[in-house]
Each structure stands twice: as C-alpha cells, then as structure tokens.
Amino acid sequence: xxxxxxxxxxLLSVVLLFxxxxxxxxxxxxxxxxxxxxxxxxxxxxxxxxxIGTVYALNFLSVFAWVVTYLKTLNxxxxxxxxxxxxxxxxxxPSVSAAISHQTLINNFVLFILAVPLAGVASILxxxxxxxxxPLTIVAKIGxxxxxxxxxxxxxxxxxxxxxxxxxxxxxxTSIVLISSTILFL
Amino acid sequence: xxxxxxxxxxxxxxxxxxxxxxxxxxxxxxxDKSIVEQSFNAYIKTKKHNESSEHLYIVFPNEVIPRxxxxxxxxxxxxxxxxxxxxxxIDDWTELLKGLHNNLHLPISFGYLFVSAIGALFCGLIFSGxxxxxxxxxxxxxxxxxxxxxxxxxxxxxxxxxxxxPFHLMIAITGTFYGFIxxxxxxxxxxxxxxxxxxxxxxxxxxxxxLENQTGEIKVAIALTEIEQLTPDGQLLFMIIHDxxxxxxxxxxxxxxxxxxxxxxxxxxxxxxxxLGKSGFSDGHIAKQIAYSVYRIHFGHFAGxxxxxxxxxxxxxxxxxxxxxxxxxxAKRKYKDKINLLWSAFVWGTPIALSVSAITQVIFxxxxxxxxxxxVVGCSLAGLKQQNEIIIRRxxxxxxxxxxFVLLAGFSIKYGEFxxxxxxxxxxxxxxxxxxxFLYKGLTRKILSTQGQxxxxxxxx
Numbered sequence: 001x002x003x004x005x006x007x008x009x010x011l012l013s014v015v016l017l018f019x020x021x022x023x024x025x026x027x028x029x030x031x032x033x034x035x036x037x038x039x040x041x042x043x044x045x046x047x048x049x050x051x052i053g054t055v056y057a058l059n060f061l062s063v064f065a066w067v068v069t070y071l072k073t074l075n076x077x078x079x080x081x082x083x084x085x086x087x088x089x090x091x092x093x094p095s096v097s098a099a100i101s102h103q104t105l106i107n108n109f110v111l112f113i114l115a116v117p118l119a120g121v122a123s124i125l126x127x128x129x130x131x132x133x134x135p136l137t138i139v140a141k142i143g144x145x146x147x148x149x150x151x152x153x154x155x156x157x158x159x160x161x162x163x164x165x166x167x168x169x170x171x172x173x174t175s176i177v178l179i180s181s182t183i184l185f186l
Numbered sequence: 187x188x189x190x191x192x193x194x195x196x197x198x199x200x201x202x203x204x205x206x207x208x209x210x211x212x213x214x215x216x217x218d219k220s221i222v223e224q225s226f227n228a229y230i231k232t233k234k235h236n237e238s239s240e241h242l243y244i245v246f247p248n249e250v251i252p253r254x255x256x257x258x259x260x261x262x263x264x265x266x267x268x269x270x271x272x273x274x275x276i277d278d279w280t281e282l283l284k285g286l287h288n289n290l291h292l293p294i295s296f297g298y299l300f301v302s303a304i305g306a307l308f309c310g311l312i313f314s315g316x317x318x319x320x321x322x323x324x325x326x327x328x329x330x331x332x333x334x335x336x337x338x339x340x341x342x343x344x345x346x347x348x349x350x351x352p353f354h355l356m357i358a359i360t361g362t363f364y365g366f367i368x369x370x371x372x373x374x375x376x377x378x379x380x381x382x383x384x385x386x387x388x389x390x391x392x393x394x395x396x397l398e399n400q401t402g403e404i405k406v407a408i409a410l411t412e413i414e415q416l417t418p419d420g421q422l423l424f425m426i427i428h429d430x431x432x433x434x435x436x437x438x439x440x441x442x443x444x445x446x447x448x449x450x451x452x453x454x455x456x457x458x459x460x461x462l463g464k465s466g467f468s469d470g471h472i473a474k475q476i477a478y479s480v481y482r483i484h485f486g487h488f489a490g491x492x493x494x495x496x497x498x499x500x501x502x503x504x505x506x507x508x509x510x511x512x513x514x515x516x517a518k519r520k521y522k523d524k525i526n527l528l529w530s531a532f533v534w535g536t537p538i539a540l541s542v543s544a545i546t547q548v549i550f551x552x553x554x555x556x557x558x559x560x561x562v563v564g565c566s567l568a569g570l571k572q573q574n575e576i577i578i579r580r581x582x583x584x585x586x587x588x589x590x591f592v593l594l595a596g597f598s599i600k601y602g603e604f605x606x607x608x609x610x611x612x613x614x615x616x617x618x619x620x621x622x623x624f625l626y627k628g629l630t631r632k633i634l635s636t637q638g639q640x641x642x643x644x645x646x647x
Contacts, residue, residue, distance in 0.1 A: 001292075003401065008328060008401070010327065018326075018327050021323070021326050025402070027343045048445065048489055051444070051445075051446060051447040052445065052446075052447060052488055052489050054546060055356075055483065055488075056489070056493075058353065059352075059353040059358075059496050059497075059500060060404075060496075061352070062349045062350040062352065062353055062500060063350065063496065063499060063500070063504075065326075065327070065345075065349035066345065066346065066350075066503065068327060069327045069328075069329050070329070070347075071343050072327055073329045076461075079466030082260075098626050100484035112391065115310075116303070116307065120303060120306065122367070124366070124370070124373065125373075128370065128373060128374055128377065137376075137471060137473075137489075138374075138381075138386060138390075139215060139389050139390055139473045139477075140471065140472075140473040141369060141374065142367075142386075142389075142390060142473070143373055143474070143476055143477050145370060145374075145389075146363055146367060146370050147475075149306070149311045149361075149362070149366070150305060150306035150358060150359050151309050151359070151372075152361040153306040153307065153309065153310065154306060154308070154309025154311070154312065154313055155309070155310065155313055156310075156314045157307055157310040158310045158311075158314045158317070160312070161310075162317075163558025179417055184373075184377040185376065185377055186377075
C-alpha cells in the first residue's frame with residue numbers, strides 16, 4: 001500500500017510539473033509539483049528508510065519525467081520523419097578535416113593538460129587543505145575531502161575550459177597548488 | 187566514458203550474469219552449519235585450494251545467487267547441499283565486464299585511477315551542462331523529434347541529463363571514490379607529522395587483529411551461531427579468512443544490514459570461533475558509514491531487484507547521454523570527416539564486441555579480453571569503409587543480433603536442459619529480447635535508409 005502511495009505521489013509531482021510547463025505556466029501548480037516531490041521523499045523514506053528512500057525518490061523523479069517527455073512526443077510526432085531527415089548520403093569523407101590545424105591541436109593539448117591533470121592535482125590538494133583547517137576527526141576529513149574533490153575538479157575543469165585567457169587559468173591553478181601544499185606540508 | 191557507462195549499465199546485473207555463466211551448479215538457500223564447516227575444512231586440505239593464497243572465501247547462498255561457494259584468490263568451487271564439492275565456479279565473462287567498467291582492463295592501480303578521474307570530470311560535464319543551458323525550465327519536457335538530427339539529439343541529451351542529474355552526480359561522485367581513496371589517505375598521512383600511512387588507514391578501515399598460533403580446523407559453525415545472535419536480521423554475504431597462509435589468520439564475516447546502504451557490518455572471529463569484535467561500519471563515525479555506503483549507491487545493490495531495473499534504465503540513459511553528447515559536437519561542426527564514421531562504428535561495434543566475447547568466453551572458455559578489444563578496434567576501423575553512419579548502424583545492429591542469437595544457441599547446446607532453468611532464463615530472456623530488438627531495428631533501418639537516400643537524392647537532383 002505504502003509503495004503504491006509513494007509511486008503515485010512521485011508520479012503526481014512530475015505530472016503537476018508537466019501540466020504547469022505545458023499549459024498553464026502556473027507557478028502555483030509547479031510549486032505544488034515540487035511540494036509533492038518533497039512529500040514523496042518523506043513517504044519513500046518512511047517505507048524504505050531514510051537512505052534508500054531518498055535515493056528512490058530522486059530516481060523515480062528522473063524516470064517519470066522521461067516517461068512523460070516520451071509520451072508527449074507520441075502525441076505530436078511522426079518518428080519516421082526524423083530518421084529519414086537525418087540520413088547522410090554517400091559521403092566521401094576526408095581522413096581528418098582541413099579545419100583541424102596543428103595550432104588547434106596544440107591549443108587543445110595545452111588546455112587538456114590544464115583542465116585534467118593539473119586541475120586534478122589542484123583539487124586534491126585544495127580539498128585536503130580546506131578540510132585540514134577545520135577541527136574534524138581524521139575519518140571526517142578524509143571522508144569530506146574525497147566527496148567534495150570531484151565537484152571541485154569538475155568545477156575547475158569547466159571554468160578552465162570556459163575561460164578564454166589561458167595565462168589567468170594557469171596562474172589560478174598553480175596558485176591553488178602552491179597555497180594548498182603550503183597548508184598541508186609546511 | 188561510453189565504455190564505462192555501457193559496461194556499468196550491464197554490470198548492474200553482474201550477480202545474475204555470474205549465475206548464468208555456470209548454470210549447472212546446485213542451488214539452495216538453507217544450509218547446515220556443521221556440513222559447511224566440515225566441507226570447508228576438507229576443501230582447505232584438497233588440491234582444489236591454492237596453498238599460497240592469502241585469502242580464502244565462503245560465499246553464502248542468497249536469493250540472487252542461491253549457491254554456496256568456496257574460493258581462494260584465484261578460483262572457486264560450488265558446494266552441493268550434502269557438502270560434497272560441486273561444479274567449478276565460472277565467472278570469467280562477468281570479470282571481463284567488471285574489469286571493463288572498473289579499470290578498462292588497464293593495470294589495476296592505474297586503471298582504477300583513470301576511470302575514477304573520468305568520474306570526476308563527469309562532474310564537470312554536469313556543471314557545464316547546467317550552466318550552458320539557460321532555458322532549462324522552459325525546455326523541461328521538450329523533445330522535438332520532427333526537427334533536424336542535431337536538435338533531436340540535443341533534446342534527447344538535455345532531457346535525459348537534466349532530469350537524471352541527481353543520479354548522474356551520485357554515480358560520478360561515488361565512482362570517483364574507488365580510485366582515489368587510497369591516494370587521499372597517502373597524501374593526507376604525509377601532511378600529519380605524528381601519524382604514518384598505516385595509522386591513517388586504520389582510522390578508516392579497522393586494523394587487523396594481532397593473533398598468533400591460529401592453527402587447526404576453522405570453526406565456522408560456532409562463528410555462524412554467534413552471528414545469528416549478534417545480527418538476527420542481517421543477510422550473511424560471505425566470509426573471508428585473512429592471511430590464510432599464515433598462523434595469524436582470522437575469519438571476517440560480511441553481513442548486509444536491512445534498510446541500510448552500507449555494504450555490510452563485518453564481524454571478526456579467530457579460527458576457534460571466538461568473537462573478536464566488529465568493524466563499526468553500521469554505527470561508527472558518520473563519515474565512515476558514508477564511505478562504506480559507496481558501493482551499494484554506485485551499483486544499485488539495495489532494496490531488491492526493482493532497484494537494479496531502475497539503475498539499468500538510468501544507466502542506459504547515461505550511456506545515451508555520453509553518445510548523444512559527442513553526436514551533438516559532431517553535428518555542430520561545419521564539416522564531416524572520418525571521425526563521424528569512426529565514432530558511429532565504435533558506438534555500435536562495442537555491443538558486437540561484448541556479445542562475441544561472451545560467445546568465446548562462456549561457450550568456449552577462451553580468454554576473451556583481447557578478443558573484445560580486438561573487435562572494438564576492428565569494428566571501429568571497418569566503419570571507415572562504410573558509406574555513412576546509418577549504414578554502419580544498420581549493419582552493426584544486425585551483426586549484434588546475429589551474435590546474440592549465436593550466443594543463445596551455443597549456450598542452449600552446451601548446457602542442454604540447464605539452459606532452461608531459472609538462473610539461465612534470468613539472463614537468456616533479456617538477451618533474446620535484445621537480439622530481437624537489434625534485428626528489428628536493423629531491418630527497419632534498411633528500409634528507412636533506402637527511402638532516406640532516395641529522398642535526399644531527389645532533393646539534390
């Protein structure tokens with residue numbers, strides 16, 4: 001019974017969000033949608049425990065939203081059209097386009113070094129240095145740092161790639177490495 | 187990332203696949219503790235066990251794999267209900283799949299780090315997706331299938347990624363954990379003057395007990411009785427004998443806790459069955475509990491079969507996102523080159539490589555990691571000889587269907603009536619559905635492709 005109720009509440013929250021989006025654009029309905037989503041977390045947690053229940057509530061939001069999106073397309077589309085219109089015709093393709101120059105490859109390689117390995121080292125050191133400043137147990141320090149580090153690395157990589165001024169990006173990443181190392185090892 | 191996502195999606199069912207690989211093993215859920223003890227001690231004395239192995243295992247039956255298994259670090263044997271040694275454990279293709287997901291078959295330490303780094307960078311892709319998508323709410327349920335290929339792909343990519351973001355972030359962060367936890371502990375220990383590396387590790391994972399003269403028979407039955415009292419609701423997973431080739435050996439039982447995401451609570455005993463204590467994963471420091479919950483969150487091994495199905499769907503969506511992201515990038519370019527063909531051939535060639543490697547490994551027991559990679563490379567290069575992406579997709583879907591049919595036919599011939607038992611059908615039926623799906627898509631793609639080419643040719647002329 002509880003399982004069906006939580007499924008229905010999860011579905012209801014997505015349907016309300018969809019109705020708000022599709023027809024009325026009403027903030028009132030969308031607020032209700034998010035409210036029912038919050039309620040669904042509570043009900044899932046009641047049935048399956050707080051840990052598993054929260055994961056279920058989040059996952060069903062995703063699945064139901066995809067189902068609603070798919071069902072909407074069935075109403076207003078002919079699937080074959082897109083398949084045909086996307087068909088490329090007998091192309092004699094070059095090995096690698098002339099648009100990719102050596103300079104582009106070098107620039108991308110430099111960007112890769114900065115956004116992946118260097119940003120990775122910087123984020124590991126930064127996350128460990130940041131937690132070391134707080135009065136936490138060793139387990140908590142390692143636990144928190146390892147869970148925030150991929151977020152920092154991801155954010156830093158994105159920023160580096162979005163930044164057009166490469167020297168500024170290099171300076172910032174190098175500074176993070178130096179300051180964090182000083183906090184950790186000196 | 188595509189390989190990691192695809193293999194991870196299939197690996198959600200790795201327990202079922204492992205059971206499918208060896209369908210002739212005897213299955214049962216309940217067992218006699220004294221028979222397990224006698225049989226295990228007999229196993230230790232036989233040549234079926236490698237004496238140099240540092241670990242010995244008893245894997246207890248559960249609803250997913252209702253079999254009792256004894257194993258060392260290299261191989262394992264299923265045990266019949268009467269305690270006699272049964273069939274050899276065969277899980278090589280499962281290991282191939284897990285190896286592909288965990289470390290892309292690279293050397294273990296580097297491979298884990300590499301795959302985990304991709305998990306961290308995946309966080310960056312999630313951020314960039316959100317930040318580069320200003321009309322995120324305006325487009326919340328939009329999927330324009332009538333529009334161009336690029337818009338269609340973009341909508342698929344955005345709808346799957348936006349709504350699935352909580353799952354994707356969860357998978358990315360937990361995936362990063364595996365490769366970096368050791369590195370973090372090493373770096374952290376270097377930064378503390380009065381603690382060495384081992385002491386830091388012992389804070390997270392409890393130190394091994396210091397025992398001496400642990401000789402004689404392993405008193406498994408006494409320990410099992412004690413565990414029933416310590417954790418009456420727990421689901422016994424497996425037992426490890428650590429340092430099995432020394433006199434410091436001890437038993438550690440991994441017991442899953444109901445309603446919890448932690449992998450297990452671990453109970454330790456000496457060889458005589460005396461209780462030594464537990465690891466404290468269920469009620470220790472909150473950070474320790476979270477760290478030990480990573481596995482179940484990442485693989486969806488909690489709350490039964492329904493969770494696995496949800497994880498499979500969400501994982502499949504993640505796989506589509508990883509492919510459609512590259513498709514969008516290719517479509518946004520103002521030109522086409524061989525990369526278009528190579529990418530398409532790589533994407534659709536991987537299922538062929540997986541299914542053919544399953545034929546060679548499961549049916550013929552040939553070491554198939556090289557076959558898998560050979561096929562991935564071969565299919566990708568063969569794509570360069572094709573006319574366009576649609577033809578590649580059609581041909582490769584048909585080849586996947588054929589290889590899956592061959593796999594199922596070979597499996598039926600090899601295992602006869604056992605190919606129709608529960609353990610086999612759990613995987614064989616989904617494989618049959620996949621084969622039928624690829625066959626259908628391949629055949630219908632042919633018609634669409636022809637029509638599409640005619641229509642496009644007419645437009646050109």
